[in-house]
Amino acid sequence: METAEIRRRWLSFFEERGHTVVPSAPLVHEDPNLLFVNAGMVPFKPYFLGQETPQFTRATSVQKCVRTLDIEEVGKTTRHGTFFQMNGNFSFGDYFKEGAIALAWELVTRSQSEGGYGFDEKDLYASVYHEDEEAIAIWKKVAGLPDDRIVRLGKKDNYWNMGVPGPGGPCSEILIDRGPEFGAERDWEAGDRYLEFWNLVFMQDDLSAVRSKEDFDIAGGLPKKNIDTGMGLERVAYLLQGVDNIYEIDEVFPVISVAEDLSGRRYGANHEDDVRFRVVADHVRSALMLIGDGVTPGNEGRGYVLRRLIRRAVRSMRLLGVDAPTLAELLPVSKDRMKASYPELEAGFGRISQIAYAEEDAFRRTLSAGTTILDTAVAKAKSAGRSSLGGDEAFALHDTYGFPIDLTLEMAAEQGLQVDEAGFRRLMGEQRDRAKADAKAKKSAHGDTQVYRQVADAVGREVEFTGYDQTVTDATVRGLIRGGEVVERVGAGDEIEIVLDRTPLYAESGGQQADHGLIRLSNGGLIEVTDVQRPISGLVVHRARVLDGEVATGEAAEAEVDVARRRSISRAHTATHMVHQALRDELGETATQAGSENSPGRLRFDFKAMQAVPDEAMADIEARINGVLLDDLPVTADIMALDDARKMGAMALFGEKYGERVRVVSIGEWSRELCVGTHTPRVGQIGVVKLLGEASIGSGVRRVEALVGADAYGHLAREAAIVSQLTGSLNVRADELPDRIASLLSKLKDAEREIAAVKQGQVLGAAPGLVGSARDIAGVTFVSHDAGTDVRAEDLRALVLDVRTRLGADRPVVVSMAAAAGGRPFVIVATNEAARHAGIKAGAYVRVAAQVLGGGGGGKDDLAQGGGTDASKVSDALGAVEQALRARGA
Incomplete structure (x- = not known):
């Protein structure tokens, strides 16, 4: 059964049983805690948290999801994938445990000829929360499962919560026994024998504190009990298609087939190549779906995740022996397999492919640049007598240049070096810990809306917007917030947030800034509105200052828009x-x-x-x-x-x-x-x-x-006035301005070149005198010169080289000169071949001078340049070079 057909049957089954079919939300979601939708229930979270009231009591969806926490495990197991689809059915205060179990069992065991999935009942098990006797009794009643096919598990496996205070409850999973070749009998923890493919969550508890997945407090029961289920579409697909894992299903394996043709290698030949083939297939599909939902590659957040997926796919093809671009061959195959479920991919493929191919090209250039940097690091390590690259060097290549660690390992090994992989992993772990801490901190966003939910619970959240055809509206004060707390009354000078039952003032959304305006109270009070927001769905909050009088809830008011704004x-x-x-x-x-x-x-x-x-x-x-x-x-x-x-x-x-x-x-x-x-x-x-x-x-x-x-x-x-001034100053018509300005700029550049040539001539004119000033220091012919200020570095470099040449090659020569340009000092040192044979290297002496100037420098052994910040120390810097040279001969 094709994956698209499994999807179709799911939606059809639940629609026939009174569920509203809800289209998949985009992968990019408004939840502040998530980069991407990572579970089927995410679009319904506001309903479960009580932030919004659903328009239906039963719903079903097939939700696109992306999870990247285990990205390094992709391809190594049968279960880890970044993009996946989650089939879900939901009940909001409608049916509960028995209804959910009955629907699930019916769809799973109904024959395929009758629209079901046709799983054999004798292979199916149910896991339950070990204290949920009600669910155990229902499984026995509805499915006729005996005790030995009902598995009792603890909170870790069979109790669900969101990690924050709110709804939670026990869950029950449907498992399938895949046979002894996949593991030991009744071993629920290890192996792939007993595979869970459908999780039924029974939201019945109100959690007051959540310290961990297994440590939380239950304040009581929820006023309305809800159902949230999730069936992994890809997991069911590989069970029904008779293949071993998610990478071999009909929506994924065709990409592997093309990768085989491109690489000349065969899937199934060895584990290392199989992992690479799977990474390619998974990441190409994930990139397709993310770009399709509006994500573009970048250096942070969602863009970074997409960039990493594309780069891992390109790198895996390289490790399979393909150096040429490959996305143009792979991405259309993935699109053709996914378009049956998501036809918008076909319509938007021009944009999708343009973005993906450009990122592949950019990464290929990164690989080229990273290879150069890696070669430099390898050469430096060898010259220092080291047998390995440091973990910090590998991490810099990965973090700064996007150079993958396994490529670093491979290329370093080719040159006879190991890599401190443990050090690299430690630095990566520290980076992940920082990211997790940041993500945990963001969870506080759930609590930020508490005061608004308190107002909404008391007075209702639907505020009527009248501003499409009114700029003044009669209203009633329904809620007041001051200092983050709900209050009944405020006075003059107070900074407040005020909720009306209706308003003509537009709340910021869709890129449009909020209206400003006034709220006049029936008691003569006056409020200035400086911002309007919707902190939770439906509730319009005016952020304002009380200019005059007192304001209390329940008072009549008149809201007026600043019409000019x-x-x-x-x-x-x-x-x-x-x-x-x-x-x-x-x-x-x-x-x-x-x-x-x-x-x-x-x-x-x-x-x-x-x-x-x-x-x-x-x-x-x-x-x-x-x-x-x-x-x-x-x-x-x-x-x-x-x-x-x-x-x-x-x-x-x-x-x-x-x-x-x-x-x-x-x-x-x-x-x-x-x-x-x-x-x-x-x-x-x-x-x-x-x-x-x-x-x-x-x-x-x-x-x-x-x-x-x-x-x-x-x-x-203003532009017209500027043009008028220029035409008057240059005595030309407006349409002649571009040519006249271009002519003047050309003449200016010619003049600047002539001035530069004159200055260079003046600088170089000092060469004969400097040759005559040469001194012998410890057997080295030495010239030192302070060229003063307003000297270009290229001119001084030319003078240094001219003097070095004039001094000949018969004996060691060192030329040291310094100057300042724009208040910034710099120093240049040159040596001839005889000096270098004697062990005198220009770079070492430049560093001596640059330290005196408060900076640094370097270069080749024959010519080096450095600089600093303290122009008053130029003479001292040149003296330091001479002292170092004398010390060498001592």
């Missing part, structure tokens, strides 16, 4: 949609939004692109936007079903969370986007849009900034 922001927001559409028109559909900010009179728009946008293209984009402004197209907003919006071609953003009903903002028939922000009624009201330029802000992401309306006009007016 709102209009300015709305113009910028509408212009952002126009920039997005114009970029797509010019660059193609791969130029998708990666972030934005709409502030008064100004916008910032981030988009996906691997290369800079040419100036001519930017000019065309700006012209297209302003041409549409002249057309004065209407801006309309319509509420519709999400599927209908997609059929209309409305653009949605990666990582955004959309409900079943969405708001579609259209600019005529030219642009459509899902958006909750405020906009101008017609684009002509924007006036003018001036693009300030574009630049890279990270790997694969670029940024356009623009001015809008009066701000754009002011910018253009």
Whole structure:
């Protein structure tokens, strides 16, 4: 049974039994504790925590997941993979243990001809939390399992919690006996014989403290009991497809087949190569899915994980003997296998492949540079008589240059050196510990919303937004927060957060900055609003200062928007949609939004692109936007079903969370986007849009900034004034300015070159006199010279070499000169061949001088340069060279 069919049967089975089918959330999720969705229940977490009220009591999904904590284990076991899919069914206060067990047993054991998975009942076992007698009784009743096929396990294996206070409960797993070839009978811990493939979590307890997975306090029972189950799709696929592991299923193994053809090696021939084939197949698929969900390679966070996956895949192909680029052969194969379940991969493959191939090219260059650095480290180790590279050197190659440790081990061994792998692992462990500590610290984000949940529980969280068609709204004060605590009353001067039952003030979201405004109380009180946020779903919080009077919950009020600010922001927001559409028109559909900010009179728009946008293209984009402004197209907003919006071609953003009903903002028939922000009624009201330029802000992401309306006009007016001043000063027409300025710059460069030549001549003119000043020090002809200030290093270097040549090659020669440029001192030392034969090396004497100058230096044995910070010590530095030379002869 193909993986896509297993997926289809799951969704169909639960939909027929009253479950709402919820599409997979993107891998990039809003949870502050997660880089990626790593479990099927993550999108439903707000429901389990009570932060949001679900629109359904039963749901089912097949959720895309990525886990990278065990990335080093990928390929070594049958279980570890980075990307996987989790089939889940969920109940929110509806059915509980018996319902969950009955549904699971029915789907697992029903014959394949009847739409089930067809597992043989005699091979199935159930594990339960050892104190959960209720679940044990249900397994006996529903499935007829005898006691010897019900396994009692402790908290470590069969009690679930999120690691923070909140819901928890016992769980029960369905296991399959794969036979004696996979391990000993009734050995539940070791081996792969008894394989768990479906976990049923019974959320029934309210945990007040969680110190570890096995150490927590239960405050009581939950008011509503919930069900959260997870069945590993890939795990079931390899069980039903008769293969040994997740790497050999139909969605993964085709990549291994292509890797075999490219490398000429065979999967199954030896363990080392098998691990490499599996890493390639797993990581190529993971990279495909991550880029598909909007992640781009980078040096931190999600981008770093993606970069690491791609680089591990490329490196594994290299270890399989393939030096040429390979992603162009591998990635399309993975796409073709995954598109049955995720058709958006086919539509977005142009963008996905562009990003992946560019990262492969970049890493190949890194490998080249890293090889050079490794060769240098190896040479230094050998010259020092060492037989191994230090762990710190290997870690620097890995951490700074992205050079994999196994490649370092391999290449060092080729040159007869070992690597302090233990030292490397220790440094890696310290880095991981720092990352874990940081992740643990972030868990406090769950507690940050407690005060808002307290308000929401008391007064309800749904605040009506009236600001699409009103700027003044009657309202009632529903909640007050001061100093992080809920209060009943506040007074003049207090910094507060205030919740109204309805408001026209827009809460910051979607890149649009929050409204400012006033709240007038019926008792004469006045509040100035300086920010509006949604700290939890549905709850709008106004951050404000009480200017006059007292405020108490329950009071009548009138909320008013700062209209001038709102209009300015709305113009910028509408212009952002126009920039997005114009970029797509010019660059193609791969130029998708990666972030934005709409502030008064100004916008910032981030988009996906691997290369800079040419100036001519930017000019065309700006012209297209302003041409549409002249057309004065209407801006309309319509509420519709999400599927209908997609059929209309409305653009949605990666990582955004959309409900079943969405708001579609259209600019005529030219642009459509899902958006909750405020906009101008017609684009002509924007006036003018001036693009300030574009630049890279990270790997694969670029940024356009623009001015809008009066701000754009002011910018253009200032530029016009500058042009007017220049035309007057240079006595040319405006269209002649570029040529005239280019001519002046050319003349300036010619003059600078002439001045430099004169200065160099003056410096070099000192050579004959310096040759005449040469002294004998311990059998060495020595010249020392302070060239003063305002001398270029290249000119002094030329003088040093000229003097060395003039002094001949018959006896050892050392030339030492120093100068200062821009207040920074530097020193240059040169030796001839006879001096070097006598053991006199320029680098050693430069370091002596540079230390006096408060710096350092180095170079070759015949010529070296150093510098420092203390220009007053130039004479002392030259004296130190002479003293070192005398000491040598003593």
